[in-house]
Amino acid sequence: MEDIFRQVQDDPDVQVSAEDIEQWMLEIDDSQYNYLEGKTPAIIEQEKQNVLQDYEPEIRDKWLVSLSMYRVVNDLRELRMGHHCRWIVHKNNTLHKGGYLTKVDFREKGTYLLCELLKRFKMQVKMDETVVFQKMTAEEWVVIMANDTIGG
Numbered sequence: 001m002e003d004i005f006r007q008v009q010d011d012p013d014v015q016v017s018a019e020d021i022e023q024w025m026l027e028i029d030d031s032q033y034n035y036l037e038g039k040t041p042a043i044i045e046q047e048k049q050n051v052l053q054d055y056e057p058e059i060r061d062k063w064l065v066s067l068s069m070y071r072v073v074n075d076l077r078e079l080r081m082g083h084h085c086r087w088i089v090h091k092n093n094t095l096h097k098g099g100y101l102t103k104v105d106f107r108e109k110g111t112y113l114l115c116e117l118l119k120r121f122k123m124q125v126k127m128d129e130t131v132v133f134q135k136m137t138a139e140e141w142v143v144i145m146a147n148d149t150i151g152g
Contacts (some may be wrong), residue, residue: 033139033140033143035075035078036140036143036144036147037147038147039071039143039144039147040144040145040147040148041144041145042148044071044072044136044144045064047071047072048064048067048071048072048133050072051072051131055093063088063095066086066095067086067095069135069136069141070086070134070135070136071133071134071136071140072131072132073085073132073133073134076111076127078134079101079104079113079132079134080101080134081101081102081103082100082101082102083100083101083134083135083137084099084100084101084134084135085098085099085100085101085113085115085125085132085133085134085135086098086132086133086135087113087125087130087131087132087133088131089125089129089130090129090130090131091129096125098115098133099115099116099117099118099121099123100115100116101113101114101115102114102115102116102122109126110126110127110128110129111126111127111128112124112125112126112127113125113127
């Protein structure tokens with residue numbers, strides 16, 4: 001566990017204190033992060049590479065940098081309300097800057113994600129026509145780093 005604490009503290013994307021980590025470890029409920037079971041930083045990265053494999057290398061590499069600290073969401077149960085999402089619409093192959101997930105709406109024509117963008121602008125995204133990425137929290141990052149340590 002000490003190795004995980006050091007890695008998280010040294011990671012510039014996470015920026016948390018030892019006290020924060022200790023508090024999270026006390027609060028973590030296995031069911032709260034079940035969608036991360038068995039996930040490691042390498043697996044998260046490989047999943048992103050897999051969904052982006054059909055794009056030109058220059059675009060793919062640029063997007064992978066932009067999607068640092070994001071994970072691919074393949075299942076509705078993996079979505080976390082209030083967390084930042086980004087997506088690629090299959091029709092136009094553009095990585096959207098995204099917004100904060102506020103609602104999942106089930107309709108006759110499919111499942112829609114309602115995201116709040118800057119200045120309270122809301123946008124609907126049809127999940128079936130996109131690749132969705134969701135930003136990982138520091139807590140989620142600790143979980144996947146712990147998975148990496150336990151598995152390795």
